[in-house]
Amino acid sequence: MRNAPPETTPFFARDRDMHPPAYTPWYKTTVLRSPQRALISLEGTKSEITGPVFGHNILNESDNDLIVNYAKPGEGPIGQRILVHGRVLDERGIGVAGALVEFWQANAGGRYRHKKETYLAPLDPNFGGFGRTVTDEDGYYWFKTIKPGPYPWPNGVNDWRPAHIHFSVFGHGFAQRLVTQMYFEGDPLIWICPIVKTIPDEEAIKRLIAPLDMNNTIPHDMRAYKFDIVLRGRRSTLFENRKEGN
Amino acid sequence: MAQPLGYLKESASQTAGPYVHIGCTPNFTGIHGVYDKDLGSGSLVNDQTRGERITIRGQVIDGAGTPLKDALVEIWQADADGLYNSPSETRGKADPNFFGWARCPGDMDTGEFVFETIKPGRLPFRDGRLMAPHVTFWIVARGINLGLNTRMYFSDEEQANAEDPILARIEHRVRVPTLIGKREGNEVRFDIHLQGDKETIFFDI
C-alpha cells in the first residue's frame, strides 16, 4: 500500500484548544453527556500508537459514489451534483496513506435516511446518504454526491444545521481516531449553528469549511469542493531514544 | 520573531450526531444493499483465534442515569500474547486470526453494546513495566463533542491491576473501579458513566 516503513512513535499531544469542550450548554444534549472531571493524561503506549488499518479490499466499486450506490438502475438522486475531494494529512503536513474515510449526510432536502428521523422533507428513493473510501499513497480521497440540504433540529425553537457532511476517519493509530463535519463555503447558517459554535477557535471552524474548487469541477457535470482533514502528527523517530517495551 | 514551526492543526472534532449509524453501521439501521456487512460487526474471533473467549457487555449511561440509545462504541485490543494487529506493532507478529478492532452501536431499545472477543495479553508500558490486560474503548454519540477514550481492565486480574502503571497513577483511588470490567464466568460487564458519582475515568491519549 505504501513504501515508507510503518511509523511507531507516539502522537503529538492533542491541542484541546482546537476542539470543543465537552460541556457546551447551548447544544443542549451535551449537558447530561459531558464528563465533568478532568481527563487523565496518558502518553502513548502501544495501545494508543497502534490502530486498525483497512485495505482497499474492503471497498465495493461504488462506495465513493453516493449518486449511484443506492440508486435504482437508470435513476439517480435529486440535487446538486458535487465532487468532494482533498487529502488526509497529519499535523506535520504529511499525507496519511491508507486512511479509511467514512461519510454520511442528509439528502438534498435535508432529510436523513434513518428510522428515527422525523423531519417532514421527503426521503429520496435513490439516495442512501453514505459512503466510504480509503486514501491513496499521498493521502488523497474523493467521492461524488449531491449537496445536502440544511435542516432544522430540536434544540432551540429555530435552530438549523448548515449544509454539512459527517466524516469518520481512521489514521494509523487509534489515538488519531476522529469524527468531524464538513461545511460549505458561503453558507450563512454556519455562523449561527450551536454545534459549530461548540468549537472555541474561529480559525478551527474555518478549517472545517470546504471552499468551492472551480479547478476541479467536472465540466457540464459537477462542481467540486475541497476538504482537507488533519489528523494528529507523530513525534520524529530521530528523538526516540527509548525503545518501547525492550 | 522566529521561524514558523509549520505544523498544521488537527481538524476540530464535531459530534457524530444522532445518525452516525447511517455512515458507520447502515445495515444495523435498516439500510441494506450498499455494504455486505457493517464494518466491525460480528464476533472478533474465529475457530483459529488464540485465547480465552469472553463477551463484553455494557451500556453508556448519561448524567440522569439513562442509557444512551444512539451511541457508537469501538474497541481496540491486543491479542492473547499482548500484540496488536497493526503496522505500528514492532514487537512481533500478532495472531493473524485476530484483528483486534470492532464497533457496536448501542441496542435501539436497551442501549447495550456487546463484543465477542478474547481476553488480551499483557504488554509493556513505555518504561518496560507490564500493563495489566486492557481493552481500549472509544465512544461517540449525539451530544459528545469529542470522542471519549477509556480503558477496560479486568476484575479477575487483581495482581496485574495492582502493578499497572496507568492505574497506579490515578490519584483518586475511589475512581479506579470505574475502569474495571466485572467478570463473571466468560461475561465481562463494563458500563460507561458519562457523569455522576460513578463517572468513568476518561483519558487524554
Ligand SMILES: [Fe+3]
Ligand atoms: Fe447531520
